[in-house]
Amino acid sequence: MNDAPPRPAQPRNPLHGLTLEAIVCALEAHYGWRELASRIPIRCFTHDPSVSSSLKFLRKTPWAREKVESLYLYMLRKGR
Template identity: 80%
Template structure:
């Protein structure tokens, strides 16, 4: 590499935990982790509180950016929570 060549840039999404995940995978993992009732109390939107399903949730979340942002934020919170819990187990 000469002095005139630019340095290669790191992958843009290397540290993004949402990279490569589908919205379906996120909703499914949240529903499995929290259950629909708890998910509906954490994010009180109708697709989680009234006859919830992955399909109805995806339909709504794909059209509603603010709701999708809340779901993605809760997913990231869940990952941090799981990481902390696993770290506590490792330290025993």
């Protein structure tokens, strides 16, 4: 039995329901690895980048994940 309260809906949160993988893939498709590495200079984007290596790093590194999510939100705003 799960006694956790139900999570409130987040209709205005553009990240709600998105996986980190979907965010990284969208950024890579939009910017490419080279541009992504220049905007967020972290090793998983600059040295032999891949989605899987990026996910491993970003899941363990909150500050880097925050930067990636921030860039994704910026990309969404600019796309409108």
